[in-house]
Every structure is written in structure tokens, then in C-alpha cells.
Amino acid sequence: MKYDFLIVGSGLAGSTLAERIANKLDKKILLIEKREHIGGNCYDYLNEYNIYIHKYGPHIFHTMNKKVWDYASKFTEWINFELKVLAVIKDKKVPVPFNFNSIDMIFPPKYAKKLQELLILHYRNVKKIPILKLRETNNPELKKLADFIYDNIFYGYTTKQWGLSPLELDSSVTSRVPIVLSRDDRYFHDPYQGIPKFGYTQMIENMLKHKNIEITTNTDFKDIIENVKFNKMIYTGKVDEFFDYLHGELPYRSLRFEFKDLKTETFQERAIINYPNDFNYTRITEFKHFTEAKTEFTTIAYEYPESYIKGYNEPYYPIPRQTNHEQFSKYQIEINKLNNTVYFIGRLADYKYYNMDQTIGAALLLFEKKISKE
Ligand SMILES: Cc1cc2nc3c(=O)[nH]c(=O)nc-3n(C[C@H](O)[C@H](O)[C@H](O)COP(=O)(O)OP(=O)(O)OC[C@H]3O[C@@H](n4cnc5c(N)ncnc54)[C@H](O)[C@@H]3O)c2cc1C
Known part of the structure; x- marks a missing residue:
């Protein structure tokens, strides 16, 4: 079987493009994901206490872009949620x-x-x-x-x-x-904000529900690339890895999450409380606040930033520094040499810190400007 598109990575970038190509162009897609689940860093799951847990850190959808909001809203209902964060300073939570x-x-x-x-x-x-x-x-x-x-x-x-x-x-x-300069306590001031009512994973599953989309998890694309026939590739993994680190490893910041289930109704008054000065963690998230889950238990996560080490932890954040952008631009030259036979898109492939709405926005733009015109 020959696929029209091989898409590497099932995060929001890969999933948005799979959805568009299947529904708008009626082409066949193989979506390859190396993790055991779809959804990339937006992946969440319902735990035994009926609380949605964001495995890779708390995710709040917020955007000024109505087009992106309308697009995402085709795949989920929303819980109205506006994040209000407190930070502990001098023993006060402000x-x-x-x-x-x-x-x-x-x-x-x-x-x-x-x-x-x-x-x-x-x-x-x-x-x-x-x-x-x-x-x-x-x-x-x-x-x-x-x-x-x-x-x-x-x-x-x-x-x-x-x-x-x-x-x-x-x-x-x-x-x-x-x-x-006001008494507005909200963390984001975008007009559209929310949390998917049944989780991000379900929202992304809804995007991928199409007979033309075949999904394979637990598979690194490098292990199957020789055996799959396809016309074009869309790649949403690490750009340096794609080119076998030809211009060296791009630096990332990683995180470690320590999850705890507690037999108490609430642990803290807000979903997220920041600790700028004390402890090694930056913040504590209490997930039940996102959906107002009613249970006698709660689940929290301590978030510890740490250096990224290839093969040991996850590359969460591209590090925005001039030297890193210069290193990325060497990879950009390699990308250009491929002459649109492989499209690079998303947080890891573009080496850019994208919020979820920016990821979807960038994928929609790639579809409209290039892929749909071929
Ligand atoms: C801690 C944290 C909190 C965040 N909070 C927010 C928030 O509140 N609001 C917001 O808007 N955004 C938030 N974001 C950003 C959001 O996570 C990203 O915008 C979004 O996940 C990017 O999607 P992506 O598809 O580009 O990348 P990813 O989600 O990383 O998806 C890439 C996928 O490709 C797969 N892959 C990589 N290499 C290979 C390979 N060789 N073979 C097969 N598969 C491969 C990966 O396993 C992964 O599933 C947050 C990010 C982090 C890290």
C-alpha cells in the first residue's frame, strides 16, 4: 500500500494536518507516533478519581485567533475556564x-x-x-x-x-x-479560553476519526521508513534528530513531574500556584480545578525543570537564545534543500515555543498555503 502522506508525530501539529488532508483532500495518511499514545504533549487521561490528568504538564487553551478557536471547537465542547495563578512571595499568595x-x-x-x-x-x-x-x-x-x-x-x-x-x-x-494595570487576576487575557470538556486526548481522537487516517503508535519513524511507501512526509519531531545531528544537538529544557494522589478534597485554592523563590520546583498543579471534578480525592503535580538529556527525558522547551537560533538556521538550510518533499512543522521541527493555538494556526497555514495547492 502506498500512502499519500506519512505524518511523523500525533501532537496538535501532526493531527491538524492529518485531519485537513483526510477531510479536504481525501488523501491517504499513515500517522506514526513513537509514544504509546496519541496527542503529543497535550495528552491527558482520566484517573481513578475521575480527574483529567495532563501527563506532560497543565494545558489551558487560550487564543485571540477566532479561526483557530472555531477549528478546535469542531472537535470538542469546552469548559469555561480562565486561569488565575497565585505566586508565593514572602509567605503570601498573590x-x-x-x-x-x-x-x-x-x-x-x-x-x-x-x-x-x-x-x-x-x-x-x-x-x-x-x-x-x-x-x-x-x-x-x-x-x-x-x-x-x-x-x-x-x-x-x-x-x-x-x-x-x-x-x-x-x-x-x-x-x-x-x-x-488593573484588578484583572486572569493569567491570560485572550477572548477565547477553555479546557476540552472530555479532555485533549478525546479532542485529538475526534480530529483523527477518518477512514483515510491509519495510526501506528509505539513506532519511531526511523525504524519503518525503509519499509513504507509514501509520496510526501510531514515531520513534527526534533529537527536535529531528523538530520542525524549534522549540525550538533539543539538545546532543550526538560521537566520532571512528581504526581501525588491525596485523600483530601482540595490541596490548594487554585489550579496552579507558582513558587518563584523557594524549593526546586516552579509550580504545583491541582488538576481537579480545571474541570471542577467532584471527588473526595485530589491529584497534584510538582513541576521540576531540569536539563534535557537525549534518551533520558523529554525535550519540552526549545531554549530561546540567539546562539540556538543560529544553530537552527543551519538546519533550516538542510530543510530548504529537501525542496518541499518533507514539510517540517510544530514545536520540535520549527524549534519554536508554540502555544497550542499557535501550533494549530501554523499547521492550518501550511495546509492552506502549500499542501492544498499541490
Ligand atoms: C509543560 C508545558 C505546558 C504547556 N502549557 C500550555 C498551555 O497551557 N497552553 C498552550 O496553549 N500551550 C501549552 N503548551 C504548549 C503545547 O504543548 C504545544 O503547543 C503543543 O503540544 C505542540 O504540539 P506539536 O504537535 O508541535 O508537538 P508535540 O506535542 O511535542 O508532538 C510531537 C509528537 O511527535 C512525536 N515524535 C517525535 N519524534 C518522533 C519520531 N522519531 N517518530 C515518531 N514520533 C515522533 C512525539 O512523541 C510527539 O507525540 C505547553 C507545553 C509544555 C511543555
Whole structure:
């Protein structure tokens, strides 16, 4: 049997393209996945306490892109969920991104009011400012506030998360951390937010339900490539691995999750609580909050960032630094030489930190601009 497309990887990138190609082009696809399950890092499962567990870390869908939201909504109903994160600073749990409510919790009332007034005065009509930008202010009180947030939230969390100081990372990472100039405690401010009602895995299974899509799990594509006939390949794995590390290994940051089941109704007041300064973990997730699961038990996960070691742990995050982008651009030249016989897409193949909506958006664009035009 000859397939029209061999797709490597069943995360959101591979699954979106499999869905589009099967439904819109009526072509035959073999989807190869090396893990024992589909879904990539979005994979979740229902545990014995009826709680959806996100095996590779907590995932909250949020987007400004209506097209992506409408696309994903074809495959799932949503639970309305807007993430509100707390961070433990000086023994208090304050909302992050830091906002006017956080200021009230940390500073004495009169001083807190003064800071809020100064922020409004200096940044009229601005909803949020990156913390590094606020540090550039000439106002001494606001500079002190910016330094406080930098020292107590930003520096510790970033250093633990990446194993690098903020100055060693791209501004794309550092500009993600704002101070919000209102009492809006939400972590994301996108108009579309939610958690799939029956989990991400079911949403992705729904995407892949088509007679033209054949799925093989527990299979590394390199082990079968010689024996499969296909016209084109779509590759969503690590780009350096595809080229046998011709230009060296691209660096990644990994994570270790320590899951615990507890016989208590709730462990913490929010789904996610960050620990920027204490302990080796960055955050604790309590999964039942995502779906408001009603049980007497709960399941939590401690999240420990760690170095990525090939063959030992998972490559979770491409590390956004100039030197790494330069190394990736050498792989980009190899990709170009393949002349669109293999399409590279997704977090690992593009070596880019994509949120879920960006992954789907990039896959839809690839389909519309190239694959559907062939
Ligand atoms: C801890 C964490 C939390 C996150 N939280 C959020 C969030 O809250 N909101 C959000 O929008 N985004 C979040 N993301 C990002 C989200 O996970 C990604 O956008 C999305 O999973 C990327 O999909 P992908 O298909 O590109 O990659 P992946 O999900 O990594 O899929 C790639 C697949 O390819 C398979 N594969 C690789 N190599 C081979 C091979 N040689 N042979 C066969 N199969 C192979 C892999 O096993 C994997 O299943 C988070 C990411 C992490 C790490």
C-alpha cells in the first residue's frame, strides 16, 4: 500500500494536518507516533478519581485567533475556564501577573494606593507593561516596584525554569512577563479560553476519526521508513534528530513531574500556584480545578525543570537564545534543500515555543498555503 502522506508525530501539529488532508483532500495518511499514545504533549487521561490528568504538564487553551478557536471547537465542547495563578512571595499568595490586587497584598494601603495612581498617571490607557520595560522608568517609586517584582517573582522563576539568568534569554521570553494595570487576576487575557470538556486526548481522537487516517503508535519513524511507501512526509519531531545531528544537538529544557494522589478534597485554592523563590520546583498543579471534578480525592503535580538529556527525558522547551537560533538556521538550510518533499512543522521541527493555538494556526497555514495547492 502506498500512502499519500506519512505524518511523523500525533501532537496538535501532526493531527491538524492529518485531519485537513483526510477531510479536504481525501488523501491517504499513515500517522506514526513513537509514544504509546496519541496527542503529543497535550495528552491527558482520566484517573481513578475521575480527574483529567495532563501527563506532560497543565494545558489551558487560550487564543485571540477566532479561526483557530472555531477549528478546535469542531472537535470538542469546552469548559469555561480562565486561569488565575497565585505566586508565593514572602509567605503570601498573590495574583500573577502582578496587578493592583497583588500591590494591595504586598504593600501598606497608603503606599499601595500611591503606586497604583502613579502607574495610571505614567501609563495612561495601557493595559499591561513588560516588567523589564517598567524597570526603565525614571520615576523612583515605580522603579522600586519594578525591582521588587523582578527580584521576587521574575528572576527566581526564570532562573529555575530555564537554568539561565533572564539576561541570557531572548527578549521574547522576558517580555512575556508583564505587570497588569488593573484588578484583572486572569493569567491570560485572550477572548477565547477553555479546557476540552472530555479532555485533549478525546479532542485529538475526534480530529483523527477518518477512514483515510491509519495510526501506528509505539513506532519511531526511523525504524519503518525503509519499509513504507509514501509520496510526501510531514515531520513534527526534533529537527536535529531528523538530520542525524549534522549540525550538533539543539538545546532543550526538560521537566520532571512528581504526581501525588491525596485523600483530601482540595490541596490548594487554585489550579496552579507558582513558587518563584523557594524549593526546586516552579509550580504545583491541582488538576481537579480545571474541570471542577467532584471527588473526595485530589491529584497534584510538582513541576521540576531540569536539563534535557537525549534518551533520558523529554525535550519540552526549545531554549530561546540567539546562539540556538543560529544553530537552527543551519538546519533550516538542510530543510530548504529537501525542496518541499518533507514539510517540517510544530514545536520540535520549527524549534519554536508554540502555544497550542499557535501550533494549530501554523499547521492550518501550511495546509492552506502549500499542501492544498499541490
Ligand atoms: C509543560 C508545558 C505546558 C504547556 N502549557 C500550555 C498551555 O497551557 N497552553 C498552550 O496553549 N500551550 C501549552 N503548551 C504548549 C503545547 O504543548 C504545544 O503547543 C503543543 O503540544 C505542540 O504540539 P506539536 O504537535 O508541535 O508537538 P508535540 O506535542 O511535542 O508532538 C510531537 C509528537 O511527535 C512525536 N515524535 C517525535 N519524534 C518522533 C519520531 N522519531 N517518530 C515518531 N514520533 C515522533 C512525539 O512523541 C510527539 O507525540 C505547553 C507545553 C509544555 C511543555
